[in-house]
Amino acid sequence: MQRQAPEVTGVSGKVGLVFVSHSAKIAEGLVELAAQMAAGTALAAAGGTDDGGVGTSFDRVAAAIAAVDSGVGVVVLCDLGSAILTAETAKDFLDDAVRERVVIVDAPLVEGAVAAAVEAEGGGDLAAVVSAARSAIGAFATEDRPSVDGGAARVPEGYSRSVTIVNRDGLHARPAAEFVKMANTLDVPVTVNGKDARSLLGIMSMGLVKGNTIELATTSPNGRSAVDALAGLVESGFGEH
Structure with a gap:
């Protein structure tokens, strides 16, 4: 089956991002959101099945990785467990050199995508973008959240x-x-x-x-x-x- 190249935002030279979702609209919407903060970063949506249904597609994920890969790394974020399996399968079929610079991050899709996009836009390397995406895990927990009106402790010096x-x-x-x-x-x-x-x-x-x-x-x-x-x-x- 011939792969249809996904629409990619941004330019090459930075770590690229791929968003894998069971819904094409969710993946495309996430690209639109991330592009507001990372206009110069290559972003690609890999959502839905090949026939436009709900699910994931090996071909779409593989094409998206190829589209955003500029040689410095690709971070892939997924919405549900089976999407991760699809992404892992697509990664397995990549050439060895490409596979080494593709990282699938198990993190909240929206929050992870936003954090990773900002880090990539700032020129962060692959490890930094992966770390940013993983920072989404538990980032919005409510325990010990500082007050928005100055509830944090005063700095003793500085x-x-x-x-x-x-x-x-x-x-x-x-x-x-x-x-x-x-x-x-x-x-x-x-x-x-x-x-x-x-x-x-x-x-x-x-x-x-x-x-x-x-x-x-x-x-x-x-x-x-x-x-x-x-x-x-x-x-x-x-x-x-």
């Missing part, structure tokens, strides 16, 4: 600053991704209500909405400019009105 979310829709996926991208360019650690500012899922798990006051903090004596830069980004509303 520098901290409170800032209010002004975006109408809160810190949703796109602005959260911009925030994390900036945090990853800084050379000092910064926290948001006690959570790592470089963790997309950590930031999104707080459910920050318009009007919430957050505390940006660093223990680094040289971290003032980093905190102020992130605070300025939040206060700017990320270009949204």
